[in-house]
Amino acid sequence: MPSFVNLMLRFCLAWILVGDLACRKEERPDEAVVAASQSSRDNATRASMLTIARVQSAFHAAHGRYATLAELVDAGFLPNDPSEARMAQFFIEASEDTFACYSVPTDYPASGRMSYFIDQTGKLRGSDRRGGRASATDPVLE
Numbered sequence: 001m002p003s004f005v006n007l008m009l010r011f012c013l014a015w016i017l018v019g020d021l022a023c024r025k026e027e028r029p030d031e032a033v034v035a036a037s038q039s040s041r042d043n044a045t046r047a048s049m050l051t052i053a054r055v056q057s058a059f060h061a062a063h064g065r066y067a068t069l070a071e072l073v074d075a076g077f078l079p080n081d082p083s084e085a086r087m088a089q090f091f092i093e094a095s096e097d098t099f100a101c102y103s104v105p106t107d108y109p110a111s112g113r114m115s116y117f118i119d120q121t122g123k124l125r126g127s128d129r130r131g132g133r134a135s136a137t138d139p140v141l142e
Helices: 002-027 031-063 069-074
Strands: 088-094 099-105 114-119 125-128
Touching: 031 069, 031 088, 031 099, 031 114, 069 088
Parallel strands: none
Antiparallel strands: 088 099, 099 114, 114 125
């Protein structure tokens, strides 16, 4: 009988270990789901950056200068500040002849990894800046 008891103890220990590993796997988010979520947030941020560049061009044609983010919203060129989505923060530096728009994740890396930059050239640039601002020296994305 000792061999039967020993066998049963081993079986129970194996069962406990398998159950523990299964529970641990369920506690971690599925990497594919996390990647898809980040990709979706990145796509939304990229779309907002390209929209800002288009409306800056329209604002410049109408007013002879580029606008701040608040001015674009107040003048009706944007429906709202894209930062309100809380995925990324958007900043615009504007003058008569130039503008620079930056987007950084609100909570790096949970809300995203990519930082973006676009200016009056319309070239969207970006990279993983670990939550810092991208710039005109980053790779062109579109």
